[in-house]
Amino acid sequence: GQNIDQPTEMTATEGAIVQINCTYQTSGFNGLFWYQQHAGEAPTFLSYNVLDGLEEKGRFSSFLSRSKGYSYLLLKELQMKDSASYLCAVMDSNYQLIWGAGTKLIIKP
């Protein structure tokens, strides 16, 4: 079966750095997506990785290792507004997105 694993909840301090991990087992691979979802709002696109390595976009970076079936989302200089759920999703060989259950990130002052 296809599976995406990510931690259920994480807590971090304002101004710090946090890494949210995602491991996957899917039928084929056509890229990995990270989305951010604030409570009661729409998921919004953060990043897309299809090649190994690190993609940096401001305070957020996303890393992919296809051989390990592993990705992480790195958030730097955390702000209170970063409190949200972070969803990892992999596009399989049928171009269907397989979703993780999301990681709820709590930022404390």
Added chain:
Amino acid sequence: ETGVTQTPRHLVMGMTNKKSLKCEQHLGHNAMYWYKQSAKKPLELMFVYSLEERVENNSVPSRFSPECPNSSHLFLHLHTLQPEDSALYLCASSQELKDRTDTQYFGPGTRLTVL
């Protein structure tokens, strides 16, 4: 504002009611999706439309009936639902269905409660 709107934002219905959820995208996309999001569970893909043709139906009970009259509008008709159908229903759109770089844009969802 993602360019995808959903109405209503909240809906409470009894098990014998019939209601419809509406989604509209203003992005000129060709593909639209219905997802179910339950607490602490992955997003579940329910239906996929490409250019108004249904291309996927992931074993969804017949009490959920989708309709896509044009590429900008998507409906989910609800009939004789069960309490376990209570969830957040998300609509999304993307430019093309089978483009691996394709990003899906989501609406804010309809929070459905079935009594």
